[in-house]
Amino acid sequence: xxxxxxxxxxxxxxxxxxxxxxxxxxxxxxxxxxxxxxxxxxxxxxxxxxxxxxxxxxxxxxxxxxxxxxxxxxxxxxxxxxxxxxxxxxxxxxxxxxxxxxxxxxxxxxx
Numbered sequence: 001x002x003x004x005x006x007x008x009x010x011x012x013x014x015x016x017x018x019x020x021x022x023x024x025x026x027x028x029x030x031x032x033x034x035x036x037x038x039x040x041x042x043x044x045x046x047x048x049x050x051x052x053x054x055x056x057x058x059x060x061x062x063x064x065x066x067x068x069x070x071x072x073x074x075x076x077x078x079x080x081x082x083x084x085x086x087x088x089x090x091x092x093x094x095x096x097x098x099x100x101x102x103x104x105x106x107x108x109x110x111x
Contacts, residue, residue: 011067015060016052022059023052 027035027048038044 007067008064011064012060015058015063016056018063019052019056019059022055023048026051 027038030036038048041047
């Protein structure tokens with residue numbers, strides 16, 4: 001089995017295990033009166049399975065993401081920083097604009 005597939009299956013199993021513990025704690029501590037709702041309903045077992053499955057998907061994804069992020073390459077000892085380019089100096093120049101100094105009619109005057 002390839003290493004990546006084995007890593008994925010292992011992390012998904014860990015995520016679903018954590019989800020099982022999480023759902024067990026939700027039921028044990030009776031969060032939002034969940035134990036009463038599950039134990040007094042004929043669909044309570046289905047609700048627990050769906051809750052475990054949904055949380056298992058989330059926790060498995062997070063667990064696999066953490067495992068991938070923690071995999072690092074040990075050859076990153078050299079200095080980094082890229083190739084810096086020099087900043088181009090801007091030279092400002094004055095551009096003369098001819099302006100007619102005569103009296104312009106006021107466009108708002110006739111309204």
